Amino acid sequence: MTGGSDAILDLLPMVFARPNDALVRAEAVLDADPSPLHASVAHQVIGMWQRDFGDLRISLRHLRRARDLAARSGSADREADVLATLGVALVHAGRTRQGLAAFERGVTRGTGHTRARVLFRRGYVWWVLGHHREALDDLRRATPVLRQADDVIWTARALTLRATVHLALGAVERADADFAAAERLWDTTGQEHDKADVVESRALAAFRSGDIPAALRLFDEAAERYAKLGTPIFVFYIRRCEVLMAAGLAPEALAEADTAIAELDRIGGQSTRKAELLLAAARAARLAGDPHTAIARAALAVRLFAGQRRSWWETHARLVSIEARVAAGRSSGRLVAEAAELAERLAGFGSPAAPEASLLAGRIALSLGWTADAERHLAVAARSRGSGPPLARMTGWAAQALRAQAAGSGRGVLEACRRGLDVLDDHRMTLGASELRARATAQGAELAALAQRASLDSGGPRRLLVWSERWRATVLSSPPTRPPADPALLSSLTAFREIAARAEAARVEGRPVPPLEREQRRLEREVRSRTLHIRGEVPGDGHRFDPGRLLERLDGGRLVEIAVLDGRVQVLLCGDGRVRRFEAGLLADAVTEAEHVQAGLRRLAHPGAEGRLKVLEASGRRLEELLLGAAVSHLGSGPVVVVPPGSLHRVPWALLPSLRERVLSVSPSASSWLRAVETEPPPDGGHVLVRGPGLATGGAEVPELVDRYRRTTVLEGDDARVPRVLESLDGAMLAHIAAHGTFRADSPLFSSLRMADGPLIVHDFERLQRSPYRIILSSCDTARLASVGADEVLGLVTALLSLGTAGIVASSVPVNDATVVSLMLALHKGLSSGLSLAESLRDARAALPSDAVHQATGWAFAAFGAA
Template sequence: MWPAPARTTIRYVTAGSDSVLELLPKVFAAPGEALAGAEEVLGADPSPLHASVAHQVIGIWQRDFGDLRLALDHLRRARDLAARADSAEREADVLGTLGVALVHAGRTRQGLAAFERGVARTTGHTRARVMYRRAYVWWVLGHHREALEDVRRAIPVLRQADDVIWTARALTLRATVHLALGAVERADADFTAAEALWDTTGQEHDKADAVESRGLAAFRAGDIPAALRLLDEAEERYAKLGTPTFMLDIRRCEVLMAAGLAPEALAEADAAIGVLDEIGGQSTRKAELLLVAARAARLAGDPHTAIARAALAVRLFAGQRRTWWETHARLVLIEARLATGRASGRLVADAAGVADRLASFGAPAAPEAALLAGRIALALGWRADAERHLGTAARSRHAGPPLARMTGWAAQALRAQAAGSGRGVLEACRRGLDVLDDHRTTLGASELRARATAQGAELAALAQRVSLDSGGPRRLLVWSERWRATVLTAPPTRPPADPVLQSRLTAFREIADRAEKARMEGHPVLTLEREQRRLEREIRSRTLHMRGEEPGDGDRFDPGRLLARLGDDTRLVELAVVDGRVQVLLCGQGRVRRFEAGLLADAEIEAEHIQAGLRRLAHPGAEARLPVVEAAGRRLEELLLGPAADHLGSGPVVVVPPGRLHRVPWALLPALREKVLSVSPSATSWLRARETEPPPGGRQVLVRGPGLATGGAEVPELADRYGGTPTLLEHEAASVPRVLEELDGAALAHIAAHGTFRADSPLFSALRMSDGPLIVHDFERLDRSPYRIILSCCDTARFASVGADELLGLVTALLPLGTAGVVACTAPVNDEAVVPLMLALHKGLGAGLSLAQALRDARAAVPADAVHQATGWAFSAFGAA
C-alpha cells in the first residue's frame, strides 16, 4: 500500500474521550474492529466531538478500503461536527483526512484547499500531521519537491513530540518519494529508520505497508526476486487484515513487467480495476492501474489495448491535475501509437516534449522517453534530432539500475549505427548485454532468467545485423550465440530446502492425481482444478523468489573451441534469423560458412502443416497423408537449409534452430534423413553436453507410469534384456519421490509415461507417475540428472519459446543439470509403434552407439509403413551423448 494518511492519535481531548480516540490508530492496526467501534459510538448518542471522531474513522475506512463517495460523506460530517465542538485541532485533523479523500476522488483543487485551511487552523504537533498528509498528496500528484519540503518540516516536530507512529509514516513517505526520484540509497536509509520504529508498535497495517515499501525499494535497486518475495509477504499481511491492496497491485505489476511477465501484469491490473470499480474506490488508483495496464499491454505486444488504457489514464490524470503521472501515461501512449503505425514528425515532437517534462521532474523514465524520440527521428532520417535525443538517453548507461543502463547502451548503439560505426554498435551492444547478463545472474528461477533476455533483444538484433553486413560468418555466429539459449549455459540455482515449497509440491501432486482420476471416471473436477491452480500459483511464486549467484565473467562462446570439437567429420548447423530471414551458419572442417535460406515466417507455417500431418499419421488408416508430409519436409528443407543442404558432408550433423522452430521433426528433412542427427538449443549448450563426463557405475533406471495404451510394453522387455542391473520402477513403486531418488546421478534412464505440455505454464509440464505428475520443478531439485534419458511418450520435446530466444520445457530443464543427451518426442505418436522403435534404440545403445546413432539406426530397423515412419520422425536426439 501507499504511505497511509489520516491515522492519528490526538492528545488535546479530555481523558474521558480516550477510548473513542483510540479508534483512529486502530483503523490501520485492526481495521474491522475500528469500523465496528465507530459504528457503535454513533449508535450511542455521542457528543459532537466523539461523533466527529467516529465519522472520521468510518471515512478513513471507506476511503482506503471501500466506497469513496461514502468516505466523503462521513468526512464532511466529521468536519462539521468538529466545528460544532469548537475544536480547532479536531477540525484541522479532519480537514487533513478530507483533503486526501478529495484528491483521491479526483477533486484536486478542493483537496488542496482543505489542506490550506487545515494548516491555517492549527499549530505544532497537529499541524505537522496535516503537513505529512499534504506531503502524501503531493506525492500522489507527482509534485515530489513539494512533498519533500512538507515532510522535511513535519518530521522534526513529530520526533520532538515522540510520536512514533507518525514519525515512521513520515519516514516511509520520504523514502517513497526518494524512490520516485531514483535516490535508492536515501530511500533505503529512511526505510531502515522507519522499520526500527514500526517494530515498537502494534500497527499491523502500517507494518504491512513497510514490507511493501521494502519490496518497492528492492525493485528500484534491480533485485526482482527480493521484490517479489516482499510484495508477496505484504499481500499475506494485508489478507489477514481483510484490506484491499490496490497500490500493492500496481507495484506488483511493475515488477512482473520488469521480470518479462507482461501478460500476467495486464491480467492482474485489469482484475484490480474491475474490483476498484465495483466498490466505488479511488479515482487516483484507477488512473494508476490504467497506466500499468497500458504499459503491460504494450510489452505484451497488444498496442491497441495499450492505446485504449493509456488514453483513458491521460484523461483521468489531467482531470486530477497530476502532471507527473499524465506525462508518464503520454509516454506509453506514444510508444503504443508507434507500434501500430509509421514514425512521424508529430511523434518525434511528442516524445521529445515528454522527455523534457520527465527530465524537469527528475523522473527516472526520462532517458526512456529520449531514446524513443531518438529512435523515431532516426527512422525518419532526421540525423541531427536523433543524435541530440539519443545523446541525452545515452547518459544513463553508466549509472542506475540495470534496465536503465541498458536503455543508455541501446541509445549509444543507435548513435553508432547512425554514424556508420559498426565497431561502435558492437561495443555498445556488448556492454549493454553484459549489464543484462549480470542482472540475469541475480535471478534464481530459470523462468525469470529466460524471460529477462527479452530486454536485450534489440541490442542482439543490432549486433547480428552489423555482423551480417560487415563482419563475416564467424562474427555472426558469435552474436547468434550471445543471446541464444543463454539460460542453459549454466546450471540453475538449486531450489532452497524450503519445507513450505515441498509441502505445496506434495499437495499439488495429490490434487492433480485426484483430478485426473475424477476426469477418467466422469466426475466433476471444477473444485479440484481450482485448488490445483491455487497450489500452482503458490509453487511458482516461491520459486520466483529464489536469488541467483553473484555476477561473474561467465563462459564466453569461442568459435575456435567449437570447431576443434567438431573435427573434420561433424557439422553444426546454426540457424540465425536476421530481419526475418534464416541465415545458415555451417560449422565444420575448421571454418564457418554462411548460406542464406528462406523466411522464418514461411518456415513456421510449413512446420505447423507437418505437425498436423504427423498427428494424423499417428492413427492407422491415414497412409495417404505420408506423401503430403514428405513433400512438406522438402519445402521446409528449402526454407531452413537452402544451399547449405548440399554441403553437410557424410558425418554427424548437429542442428541449432531458433527457439520458434524446435518442434520441427528434423529427421523428416531429406538431407538429414540418413544422418546421425542431434538437436541442440545452442552451440554452447552442445559443447557443454559434449564435454560432460558420464557418472561412475553406469547405473540404469527403467520407469513405467500408469495408464499407457501399451502398458509401457517395452519396459519389461528392456529389463530382461539388461539382465538384473537396471532399477525397475513400476506400479506403486513409480512414485515421484522414488523416481527422483533413482534418477539422480543415473547413467541411463528410460521413462515410459504419459507426458503433458503446459503452454500456459511450461514448468508445470509433466510426466505422470503413480502418485501424480512429475513436473519440471521436480527435475530442478536433482543434484545431477541422468547422463542419458529417453522419454518414450508424446510431446516431451515441446517447449515454450520465451524471452529473446529461450526455451522452457522438460528437455531444457534436464540439459543444464548434467544430462548430456535426451531422446524425446516432438509430436503425438502411436503408442504401439513406439515399442519397436524403443527396443531398437536400446539395442544400438547396448552396442556402444550414441543416442543420435542409435536413433538413426532404430528408424531404419522398424517396419516401413506410414505409422512407424511417422513415429520415427517424431523422435529427436537432443544434446551430444
C-alpha cells in the first residue's frame, strides 16, 4: 500500500489512543473524495467512535457504509475487519443474531493476522453475551497469531480481555497474570484509552481478590485517565458500581448507575450497556433498602437481556429480581423453584453468584416451613464457606447457620455465625477508612441477628451480651489507620477549608454561593476518595469481649446494654458480678418518642416555649418504660453507663427520671467503655481552650477558665486556625472547644467545628498522633451521629473515642448559647476539683436554674466514654 493508505489505516488504532482526534481526521478524509478503500476506513472510524462514545444508530449507518465500500475495494481482509466492527455494534444494539452472522462472514473472509483480530472481537462479543468458554476458545485461537505477527496492541487487548473473562469465572490469579502481561505491553504503546481500560480492569481484579481500597484507588486513577480523553465510560460506571456496593456505598452506586442510564439514553448509546447499568441499579437499590425500585430496574434489565439473547446476564438479573421480591415481603413455593433453577443455571455458567441463589432458595423454603427443601438448597450454598473471596465465604457460613437453626442446633448456629463474622472481621480490617469499616458490617447483620436469637433461646443473658458486643461499634474495636503523610490529601483538606470558609462568608453577606458550593463538593469528593484508598494495617480484636473483665471494672456501678431482637428492646443489666436480662418495649415506639423529645429540646432552646417542659418530662417517662422497663428498679445507687444501639443514639438519657440525678455516661459499646476506662492520661498533657468565630456569646466561658488550670493554651481570633488548633490538641490532657458545630448526615466524617480559617472536620482529627484525653464541645449538634452498617454510628464523638479520647462532653441538639456558658462554668468547677466528666456534668445540671431553657440545656448534653 502507499504511504497515504498507511496514514489512513493509522486512524483505526488512533480511535483508542486519541478518539476525538481520530474522529476529526476521519471526517476530513471523507471530505476529500477518497477511494472506496480509504472511505471504508474513515466510515469505520466514525462508526467505532459513535459505537463507543455516541449514538449507536449513527454508528450502524457508518459501519454498514464501511462494509459496502470495503466489498467494492476488493480487499477481503478489509471487508473482514469491518464485518467484525459491525458485529460488535450489532450485538451492543441488541441485534445478537445479526451480529454473530456478521462475525461468521468475517471469520470466513479474513486470513492470517486479520482473521485473528476478527476472532479477538468475537471473543469480546462472547464475553458481552456471557458465553465465557466460547470467549476463551476464540482468544486461545487468536492470541498466538497476534503474538507471532508482533502485533503489540492487539496482543495486549487479547490478554486484557482474557483476564476479564477469567475474572468473570472467578479465576483471579489467572486474571492477574494476564493483566500484568498486558500492562507491560501497553507501556510500550501510545494507546491511552486502552491503558486506561487496563487500569480499570486491574481495579476489578483487586476487588475480586478482596482488596477494596486498591480497587477504589485504581478506579480513581482510571477515571482521571478517561477524563483527559474526554470520552464516555459506561463500562467503567458498571464496574465501579459493583465495588461501591461491596464497600457498603449502595446509595452512591444507585445514583451513579441512574445518572449513567440517563446519559446513555440522551446520546442513543449501546442497549447492552443500558441493560448492564439497569442490573447494577437494581442490585444497588436492593442493597440500599429500596426493593420496589430494585424490582422495577431488574424487570427492565431482564427484558433487555432476553431480547439481546444474553442468557448469562438475564439469569443474574432474574436473581436480583427474586432477591428484591423477597426483601419486599413476598414468599412462595414458586419463588423457591425459580431460585433453585437460577442456582443450577448459574452453576452451569461457572458464576460465583450460584451459592447466593442456593442460599436464597433455602431461605425462602425455611420461611415456608419446607425444612427438607431448605436443607437441600442450603447444603449446596454452604459449600462456598471454605474458599473464595470473603463475601462468598460469608454466604456459605450464613447458609450453614440457617441449616443449624432449622435442625434446632443452637451451638451449630453460634459456631457458624462466629466463623462467618471472623471472615468479615478479617475483610473489614483490610479497610483503612472508618467509613468503609462501619459500612462493611452490614454484610454481617444476618449472622449477628441469628446468633443473638440463638443466644436468647439457648443461653443466658451473659451469652446474649457477648453476641450483642460481637457486632456493636466494631469500628472502635481497634485503632484507626492514620492517613499517610500524603501531601495531596493535606493540600485538598486545606483547599476544602478555604472554599468552605469563603462559602460561609458569602452566605452571611448575601452574595451568590453556588459556584463556591460546587467547588466545595468537588474537594469533599477528593478528600473522601483519598481516605477511602487507605488500606487497614492493624488487626482487630473486637470479638474478644470478656464479660468478667467488664463486671470487675464496674465496681459498684451498672452498665445497661440495650439489644434489639425481632423489634423488641432487651435490656442487659450488668453489675454486682452478674448480667441480668429484662424485656422492655418496642424499638419503633422508642424511636418515635425519641424524635418527639429531640423536637421538644430544640424548641426549649429558645425562651417562650416553657409550656413544653411538662410535655418533655412526660416523654422522658415514656422513654424510660420503653427502654428500661423493669430494669429501673435494679439500677442501684452508683454510676450508670448506657450502651444504646445505633438507632437510639439521639436519646437524651439524662431526661429519663431514673437517670436524671445520676452519674451517667453513654458509650457506643461495652468494649469501647472498657478501653476508655483503661486509657492512661498523658503524663505531661496541657490544657487547651479554643474559641471559634460567630458564637452568640463569643464563647464567654473561655476567659473565665484561663486561670482554672495550669499550663493552659488559649486559641482565639486568628490563632484559632485549624493547623494551630490541631498542633495544640495533640496529646492534650483536656481540650475545651467553644465553636459552632455542624453535623453532616449525608457525610458524617465531614461533620465539623468552625475555626477562624474554616471547618475542622473528622478527617483532620484523624491526623492527630494522640487525641486529647478529655474533650468538651460546648456547641450545638457536636454529639449527633449517623447510624450506618449493622449497628455502627459515625460522627465526631465516635471518631474521637476511636482515636483514644477517654471522655467527651457534647450535645446532640441545638442549645441556647447563653445558658451553655453557665453549664460549662459549673462543669469545669467539678473537673478542676478532681471529679470525672460524668460526675461534673451531673453536678453542673443540678446547679443550673430551674427554668425550662436551663433544664433543656442540661439534658441536651451527655458524657461519652469513661473519663
